[in-house]
Amino acid sequence: MNTLVSKPALNIERFRQDHGDVTTWSSVDWEVHQNLVEIALAHGPVGSLRHKARRRTVAVALFAYIVALYTVAELASAVRGQQHTRVDDHLERVGRGPLVRAENRLRYGGDLLFRQQIERFGRRAVGAVDRLAARLARG
Incomplete structure (x- = not known):
């Protein structure tokens, strides 16, 4: 694993891979994705x-x-x-x-x-x- 990529950022990537195209996401999927992005921004290297x-x-x-x-x-x-x-x-x-x-x-x-x-x-x-x-x- 690359040390520049945080675990929350990898969680976002895994979520995107598991849930496919964004056009097929439900409102719950969007909420989960938004929460993962907020966590990555808050706790990642940039955050x-x-x-x-x-x-x-x-x-x-x-x-x-x-x-x-x-x-x-x-x-x-x-x-x-x-x-x-x-x-x-x-x-x-x-x-x-x-x-x-x-x-x-x-x-x-x-x-x-x-x-x-x-x-x-x-x-x-x-x-x-x-x-x-x-x-x-x-x-």
Whole structure:
């Protein structure tokens, strides 16, 4: 067996060979074929890459959003000397909800190195924002 062809893809080929021409398929045959195709796309080599890319894209987008919120909150509090409670509340909600779920998806998907890269970048970004906010508060 070719290692580039996944077992779900072979199942589709066997199903097509067993059931003959598509013009003779019943509605049940079409449903079974569609289920086999969905399984092959989700668990095959292309599907796993697609899901990995989706997990990473969601995590990066949420992380960029939360860094932008954090930057706005910190710089506004440094300039005005007060906290923007609505921005802080929203930052906390995003940090506790969607961001945690995205990190868990990365962790359960076995994407530990990418998750660690995001965390390292986050620490550097927070440090840079804090340094800039401290300069603004002093000046």
